[in-house]
Amino acid sequence: MxxxxxxxxxxxxxxxxxxxxxxxxxxxxxxxxxxxxxxxxxxxxxxxxxxxxxxxxxxxxxxxxxxxxxxxxxxxxxxxxxxxxxxxxxxxxxxxxxxxxxxxxxxxxxxxxxxxxxxxxxxxxxxxxxxxxxxxxxxxxxxxxxxxxxxxxxxxxxxxxLNTEDTRIKMFMNDKIRMGTIYDYIHENYDKKPDVNDIASIVHLSTAAFCRYFKNQTNMTFTEFVNHYRITQAKTLLLKDHNVSEVGYAVGFESMSYFNKLFKSLVGETPSSFKKTILFTTN
Missing domain, CATH: 2.60.120.10 (Jelly Rolls)
Known part of the structure; x- marks a missing residue:
């Protein structure tokens, strides 16, 4: 990987x-x-x-x-x-x-x-x-x-x-960590409670070293990336016409107010508005 x-x-x-x-x-x-x-x-x-x-x-x-x-x-x-x-x-x-x-x-x-x-x-x-x-x-x-x-x-x-700096392969030649392992872990656990300590251990890094590595690779913290991933999965469910509360819980949010707030900050509109806009334009 x-x-x-x-x-x-x-x-x-x-x-x-x-x-x-x-x-x-x-x-x-x-x-x-x-x-x-x-x-x-x-x-x-x-x-x-x-x-x-x-x-x-x-x-x-x-x-x-x-x-x-x-x-x-x-x-x-x-x-x-x-x-x-x-x-x-x-x-x-x-x-x-x-x-x-x-x-x-x-x-x-x-x-x-x-x-x-x-x-x-x-x-x-x-x-x-x-x-x-x-x-x-x-x-x-x-x-x-x-x-x-x-x-x-x-x-x-x-x-x-998409990028603000040169990311050609010369920038990645010393990367020995398996990003695929990290992706798989997030995909399997985004709807639960992904633990940065667990994934750090899986890829054989201390938590501090993993956090530095992950931020360097993605320009995001682990928590920010997981939240982006959750919101992306939420979009898919909303476009399948699931209701907003079901979607929020399904992708791992315990607080619907936080789900709505985060969704709006990342997407630019609330989940219900996003759902109405997309379903209206595709029907």
Whole structure:
């Protein structure tokens, strides 16, 4: 479960690979030299790119730079989902983009991708529509379509940078702790009372050393991460039309007032408002 280098094979005669992986039951914390564009369509999920750990609702579109560690976006999903992944040949940037003056905007997009770029709004809609069409085209036209996709993203202001610092693999080479063990522990215990002392012992660290390690890896305390995880799980249950009180207790909150307060601080609206808004827009 330590971080792994993914070996990517792209067919001869192609500059990129597009496919629909399904790894929801597999913790794949990995990196690769190839740039990657990921689209996931699900009720709710968690993205982990570099040091950023955050949640998404309904869908997510993220461009990930070369050698940036990331978790498979479908890890732990308990509902139906769709996923499209595009991986660019390792020499795609230096051989195709950099020498071509007309690709200046796309070059700038790739230059920022090491931070992890999440796209939303009309940009996401346009890109996803093209991603769903691209697989039916021949090699030449699929490449042209891909350049259109990159150009849309390169010129968009509907983008959020997931990290504020360089998180490429050189920053993680000395990491010997199994993040997968931590994720599994939280997933199994988030609705109970996850104990930082227990997980510290499981990964063979003192509690103080574990807390320092975890904060360094995620920019959150263990308690903050567990609460984020609980709220993400709560979103999934709310979108299945469970009532707010049931959801709060189901994800491990004993106080409904605290659940409502925390949900609003992290999501921007109360659980009941979130439920009404999403269910209204999807019906």
């Amino acid at each position: 330590k971080i792994k280098k993914e070996e990517i094979t792209i067919q001869p005669g192609k500059s990129f690979r597009i496919f629909t992986p399904s790894l929801r039951n597999y913790f794949f914390w990995h990196y690769h030299p190839e740039f990657e564009l990921v689209y996931v369509e699900a009720i709710a999920g968690i993205r982990h790119v570099g040091k950023n750990i955050s949640s998404f609702v309904e869908s997510d579109l993220v461009l990930i730079g070369s050698n940036v560690p990331h978790l498979n976006f479908d890890y732990g999903l308990q509902t139906e989902y769709k996923q499209i992944v595009v991986q660019f040949k390792e020499d795609f940037l230096p051989n195709l983009i950099v020498p071509t003056a007309e690709f200046g905007d796309i070059r700038a997009l790739f230059d920022k991708a090491y931070l992890g770029l999440s796209f939303y709004g009309k940009t996401k809609e346009q890109v996803v529509a093209k991603l769903k069409e691209i697989q039916s085209k021949d090699n030449f036209n699929s490449l042209l379509e891909l350049f259109e996709i990159l150009n849309i993203m390169a010129r968009s202001s509907e983008v959020h940078q």
